[in-house]
Amino acid sequence: MTHGGDILKVGNEGREVFWNAPFPTEPILFLFTAIVLAIAAYGVYLRWQMWTAIGKPEDRTDQPKERIRSLIINGLFQVRTFREYYAGIFHSLIFFGFFVLIFGAAVDATQFHIGLPFFHGKFYLWFSLLMEIFGLAVLAGVVMALVRRYVLKPDLLGYQGKPDNTFDDAVVLILIGAIIVTGFIIESLRIYVNYNLDGYTWEVWSFVGFALSHIYTGISYDSVRMAHKVMWWTHSFLTFAFIAYLPWSRLMHIITSPVNQYMKSLKPKGYLEPIRDFETAETFGVGKLEAFTWKQIFDSDACTRCGRCQDGCPAYLSKKPLSPKKLVQDIKTHWEDRVKIVLAARKLAKEKGGEPEIPPPDKALLGDVIDMHELWACTNCMYCMENCPVYVEHVPKIISMRQCKVLMDAEFSPELQLTYRNMENNSNPWGIGGHLRADWAKEIGVKTLAEDPNVEYLFYVGCSGSFDDRGKKVSVAFAKILKAAGVSFGILGTEEGCCGDSAMRGGNEYLYQSLAQANIELMNGYGVKKIICTCPHGYNALKKDYPHFGGNFEVYHHSEILADLIAGGRIRLKKAVSSLCTYHDSCFLGRYNDIYEQPRKVLSAVPGVRMVEMKRNLEKSFCCGAGGGRMWMEEDIGERINDMRTDQAIEAGAETIAVACPFCLTMMADGIKDRAMEEKMKSLDIAEIVWDAMDLEEAQAAPAAPSE
Amino acid sequence: MAKGVWMVAEQRDGALRKVSFEIASAARKLADELGDEVCAVVIGSGVEGLAPELGKYGVDKVYVADAPVFANYTTDAYAAAVAKVVKENDPAILLCAASVLGKDLSSRLAGTLATGLAADCTELKIADGKLIAVRPMYAGKCFGQVVTSSFPQMASLRPNVFPVKENAKAGAVVKFDAGVSDADVKAKTVEVQKDASGKMELTEADVIVSGGRGMKGPEGYAILEELAGLLRAAVGASRASVDAGWRPQSDQVGQTGKVVSPNLYIACGISGAIQHLAGMSSSKYIVAINKDAEAPIFAKADYGIVDDLFKVVPEVTKEVKKILS
Amino acid sequence: MNIVACVKQVPDTEALIKVKPDGSGIDEGGIKWVMNPYDEYGVEEALRLKEAKGGEVTIVSVGPARAMETIRTALAMGAEKGVHVSDPLLDNTDAYTTAAALAAVIKGLNPDIIFCGQRAIDDDSGQVGSILAAILGIPQVTIVTKLEMADGKIKAIKPIEGAQLVIESTLPCVITTQKGLNEPRYASLPGIMKAKKKPVDVKNAAALGIATEPKAKVAKMTPPPDRAPGKIIAGDDPAAKAAELVRLLREEAKVI
CATH class of the missing domain: 3.40.50.1220 (TPP-binding domain)
Known part of the structure; x- marks a missing residue:
């Protein structure tokens, strides 16, 4: 196929597809393409067999519209990858570069087989330029990736200071780089001939190839044609290698990532499927791989080891053995080993007849694959899930494994056992007599629903707000604000029970449900419709989990109510509170419920308050260390998470660490004491700051909390 | 008719413990109200000499079982000895120490003598000739007034609560043979480990x-x-x-x-x-x-x-x- | 090995204890009932012994109908079966009668070893184990913090003031258990579910042939004398304040 002399006319700029590749190049190419596609398809098929071999059923195909939306946002537009700039940029360079190049190749192929009426002239020139740019983009992306992985060596590409690079990581990057480089070389060789011999002056638009073509000056056209042929085949085989290698390498994420993004949980953030069959089930939680759902297992295969989860994991950063990445990868390795045995056994059984005899695993999921210190180090802060670009779900896995340790084996830390007993006997984690629950409200005269059920809101105080001296001050401040604003509300008084969040997150679903049901029965008995919580843990549980058990309420966090009261002018903040204030995001407000703005708005409305952000904030905020039942457990490995968070506040220069969660309040107050900063900074709940600024009657400065 | 206020004196390593004087003083007070005498029981090995000391705090008679089998405290030997002498003399009231060993002994005696015991008392009174023993219950969240319908009416006294009051009485020694031999001791104290470190759990x-x-x-x-x-x-x-x-x-x-x-x-x-x-x-x-x-x-x-x-x-x-x- | 653990249901340690106005007992309204913590050590030790030596653990409890929950709790921890002595005539009875009821049940069980908590946290009386041993005519070791079993004998550690006794006893015997002996296990969920189906015999006093008249009756209950709210010992001289503190601890609180 030649364009003849016409091509040299202005407006006819173009080139010959399959230049210097005479028959039978094309059929050979097709043959090889067929072969490599078959290899790739076989690889995917094998993986498919593995994905479907074990795991409990779980439906992840409902709401296709939502799923496609997720796929477009995170698959096509790579939105979450940008939460880490460097990685986001290089990944996009490679991803979008490849995307365009493949599109270009498709255009080439179409031109070759069908002919494109517009594949010449201006279109061709812009097309050439585009291909050059995106080719370079991929190359730049590859270089950035190589530099990052092998020179910068960020901690997230490893575990505890040791890189976890595999041979495959290098192969993939080099392969992509080599495809692009050989592509440019082919182009430059062709241009050398086309430009110098055929007079294709417009080849300057293919600026990379054009620049490279100068290297060959002085070499004979025949030699260049020969070199072109060699390079052309090299390029083709590298591409074949890429396709064939795909399912056997980390390139598989080209398939698994979008699938996982499509299959992502559409439930509210942090959703946990409740155990519903206590009476009939024989096992609870996940004690072996097979007890995971297929999706939970597929997750681990979709994980690309990018390490974003680990990068802000409070357990990992405080030098505990848990890394969400390692946890998921360990499950994956275990799955790969295990599934091979299972498939082999099934195959044997199929050949011989009878039931497959599957030997028990030589490694226990709990203990060997996942170390117990890893399992219990998680604070359920959801940093990992919120920042995972492929929507791997770490936290539900951890909780389901904890469920096995607690409900089945009854093997867990004595501190937590004590906490559970206390929750069972006195409906609060400290085991303080339940009859003391409403003592905080005595002095300010808050009515209980038993005394007056005709109120708009139930103020669900929670255990910290009821029993902890520090938390009680927050409850008092908030109740006074509500009274001053004329909000109609009541409390449950001594009838209130623990929300159960710590039990659920610590794996004690049984205890959790009994606590939840008691509260729901009580609340429904009073006809409660709207609830305000000052504790994000209660807020999250009441809002998202109580509906499972017949508790359908409108649930608000006090930061939302305060923001509304201020915006509506129902409370007036008149006293200036001069303080440089940083707001510490509670995980259960922020990442779990997307409440980032309201508490900041509340603080900004306080006269005199100047705001400063800590380095880690919003979706990337750093946990205080108390979630996931960790509040009740000893922290004896590594650094204290609350001290680390306090350091971040100190670094920001804050005088006040404002919080909207009683657990955070305790943890930050302890951190301030540990760092001997009591004289210079304090931690306060936003309700205390607001009440202080309202400057009504006996408004008082809340003292720093005791650390012990 | 049961008569007399009896007590079990507690000795360790051949010396009476302070709680024994507290009990003696309390027993004396009860006996004075009832117009009775106070008898103490001392069990041990080489403890005969302890009797006069009890006399100082108001004990009229001291029943002593002195034998090698009593060298170390054992529930079996001590309870058998006290039970024997108590059964023989049928006292109206029997007081013990609510110390660690006193609790062990008194509760075993209550079983052996098939009688009621008010444990760990903080106050003793007489009303209508009956002993009323006041004792904390529910970890001190309330107090119970215990009346015993059987005899002897037993009570164990919390150490350091009852005042020690001197009130010299005869403290006459009455030795008795408890008839206990090593073979009767099924739970033997094989070793007493003194807490050298002084470190308590x-x-x-x-x-x-x-x-x-x-x-x-x-x-x-x-x-x-x-x-x-x-x-x-x-x-x-x-x-x-x-x-x-x-x-x-x-x-x-x-x-x-x-x-x-x-x-x-x-x-x-x-x-x-x-x-x-x-x-x-x-x-x-x-x-x-x-x-x-x-x-x-x-x-x-x-x-x-x-x-x-x-x-x-x-x-x-x-x-x-x-x-x- | 045939092991018996006796349990009692008591108000939770943190429960609000209110004496009824007529002093006849405590107001049971709103009380959370739990297994006596000292009995938990006994159940745990019984289970550990069973796990080491084989055999069966039987739970025996004397108490009103609600005490069944406590028996189920012990069964959920891993005991095999239970006997519940439930009779209104035995409600709030004394230690002797309780022990007599237990003895009547336990005689028929022919046990190798019997565990009781060293005391119950409601009446704080600490007698049942010893009386039970006396009625059965077997040795007792009370307030035990360590227990070993070998060659058909037990070896127990019993702390006393300033020392600890090492006691060896023949079997069968009664052990009363003290904090420190072990950490009672948390019942697993399958354990809780299985416990619902484990056999529990319910018996009354007549069936056991025991006298129900208590020997030591709590004639009257009174609330404690109003404990003054916390006293801050005022003054400038540390020595004087220290002296006053020691005086108060000795004369008012009577704890040293």
């Missing part, structure tokens, strides 16, 4: 002296240990001081440490966060010594001293030494 201690962040460093604990030694107390610590590495984890009291409920908890330099309170708030008496008058521990304390613990604790130690000598 936190969870078992009746008194705990505990130090927190206010101890300023590991050296600070020396003054607590001295006081603890005198009071037979265990030394505890708050999470902050354990975290700081001043004390071992095993000393930690609190939600994530040990949960304790001693009779007396002395918190020094501990501010009293809820995590700590959860581990010790069921202590019967709480003492707080802290510089910070605002520390929440004072809200839970029965007695508080707002001052520098390094000044107060050594003075407390001095005072305790005085009363123990």
Whole structure:
């Protein structure tokens, strides 16, 4: 196929597809393409067999519209990858570069087989330029990736200071780089001939190839044609290698990532499927791989080891053995080993007849694959899930494994056992007599629903707000604000029970449900419709989990109510509170419920308050260390998470660490004491700051909390 | 007709324990009201000489079973001996010590004698010729007045509660043969391990002296240990001081440490966060010594001293030494 | 090995104890009932012994109908079966009668070893184990913090003031258990579910042939004398304040 002399006319700029590749190049190419596609398809098929071999059923195909939306946002537009700039940029360079190049190749192929009426002239020139740019983009992306992985060596590409690079990581990057480089070389060789011999002056638009073509000056056209042929085949085989290698390498994420993004949980953030069959089930939680759902297992295969989860994991950063990445990868390795045995056994059984005899695993999921210190180090802060670009779900896995340790084996830390007993006997984690629950409200005269059920809101105080001296001050401040604003509300008084969040997150679903049901029965008995919580843990549980058990309420966090009261002018903040204030995001407000703005708005409305952000904030905020039942457990490995968070506040220069969660309040107050900063900074709940600024009657400065 | 106020005197290593004089004094008071005599039972090996001492506190007669089989306390031998002499003499009232061994002995005797026992009493009264024993129940959250319908009416007396009052009586020795041989002892004390270290287990201690962040460093604990030694107390610590590495984890009291409920908890330099309170708030008496008058521990304390613990604790130690000598 | 653990249901340690106005007992309204903590050590030790030596653990409890929950709790921890002595005539009875009821049940069980908590945290009486041993005519070791079993004998550690006794006893015997002996296990969920189906015999006093008249009756209950709210010992002189503290501890609180 030649364009003849016409091509040299202005407006006819173009080139010959399959230049210097005479028959039978094309059929050979097709043959090889067929072969490599078959290899790739076989690889995917094998993986498919593995994905479907074990795991409990779980439906992840409902709401296709939502799923496609997720796929477009995170698959096509790579939105979450940008939460880490460097990685986001290089990944996009490679991803979008490849995307365009493949599109270009498709255009080439179409031109070759069908002919494109517009594949010449201006279109061709812009097309050439585009291909050059995106080719370079991929190359730049590859270089950035190589530099990052092998020179910068960020901690997230490893575990505890040791890189976890595999041979495959290098192969993939080099392969992509080599495809692009050989592509440019082919182009430059062709241009050398086309430009110098055929007079294709417009080849300057293919600026990379054009620049490279100068290297060959002085070499004979025949030699260049020969070199072109060699390079052309090299390029083709590298591409074949890429396709064939795909399912056997980390390139598989080209398939698994979008699938996982499509299959992502559409439930509210942090959703946990409740155990519903206590009476009939024989096992609870996940004690072996097979007890995971297929999706939970597929997750681990979709994980690309990018390490974003680990990068802000409070357990990992405080030098505990848990890394969400390692946890998921360990499950994956275990799955790969295990599934091979299972498939082999099934195959044997199929050949011989009878039931497959599957030997028990030589490694226990709990203990060997996942170390117990890893399992219990998680604070359920959801940093990992919120920042995972492929929507791997770490936290539900951890909780389901904890469920096995607690409900089945009854093997867990004595501190937590004590906490559970206390929750069972006195409906609060400290085991303080339940009859003391409403003592905080005595002095300010808050009515209980038993005394007056005709109120708009139930103020669900929670255990910290009821029993902890520090938390009680927050409850008092908030109740006074509500009274001053004329909000109609009541409390449950001594009838209130623990929300159960710590039990659920610590794996004690049984205890959790009994606590939840008691509260729901009580609340429904009073006809409660709207609830305000000052504790994000209660807020999250009441809002998202109580509906499972017949508790359908409108649930608000006090930061939302305060923001509304201020915006509506129902409370007036008149006293200036001069303080440089940083707001510490509670995980259960922020990442779990997307409440980032309201508490900041509340603080900004306080006269005199100047705001400063800590380095880690919003979706990337750093946990205080108390979630996931960790509040009740000893922290004896590594650094204290609350001290680390306090350091971040100190670094920001804050005088006040404002919080909207009683657990955070305790943890930050302890951190301030540990760092001997009591004289210079304090931690306060936003309700205390607001009440202080309202400057009504006996408004008082809340003292720093005791650390012990 | 059952008659006489009897008591079991407790001796250790050939010496009467102070609680025995407390019981003797209490027994004397009851006997005077009833117009009865006080008889004591002393069991041991080489204990004959102890009788006159009991006489000093109002005991008329001392029944002594002195035999090698009684060298170490064993429930079997001691209970058999006391039961024998009690059965023979049919007293109206039988008092014992509510010490560790006294509790063991008295409750076994109640079983052997098939009678009622009011344990760990803090007050004894006579009404209509019957013994009314007042004793704390529900960890002191209420008191019960116990009346026993069978004889002897038994009561064990909490040590350090009843005043010791001298009231010289004859203290005449009546030796008796308990008829107990080694073969009767099925549960033998094979060894008495004296607590050389003086270190008490936190969870078992009746008194705990505990130090927190206010101890300023590991050296600070020396003054607590001295006081603890005198009071037979265990030394505890708050999470902050354990975290700081001043004390071992095993000393930690609190939600994530040990949960304790001693009779007396002395918190020094501990501010009293809820995590700590959860581990010790069921202590019967709480003492707080802290510089910070605002520390929440004072809200839970029965007695508080707002001052520098390094000044107060050594003075407390001095005072305790005085009363123990 | 045939092991018996006796349990009692008591109000939770943190429960609000209110004496009824007529002093006839405590107001049971709003009370959370739990297994006596000292009995938990006994159940745990019984289970550990069974796990080490084989055999069966039987739970025996004397108490009103609600005490069944406590028996189920022990069964959930891993005991095999239970006997519930439930009779209104035995409600709030004394230690002797309780022990007599237990003895009547336990005689028929022919046990190798019997565990009781060293005391119950409600009446704080600490007698049942010893009386039970006396009625059965077997040795007892009370307030035990460590227990070993070998060659058909037990070796126990019993702390006393300033020392600890090492006691060896023949079997069968009664052990009363003290804090420190072990850490009672948390019942697993399958354990809780299985416990619902484990056999529990319910018996009354007549069936056991025991006298129900208590020997030591709580004639009257009174609330404790109003405990003064926390006293801050005032003054400037640390020595004077220390002296006052020691005086109060000795004379008012009577704890040293």
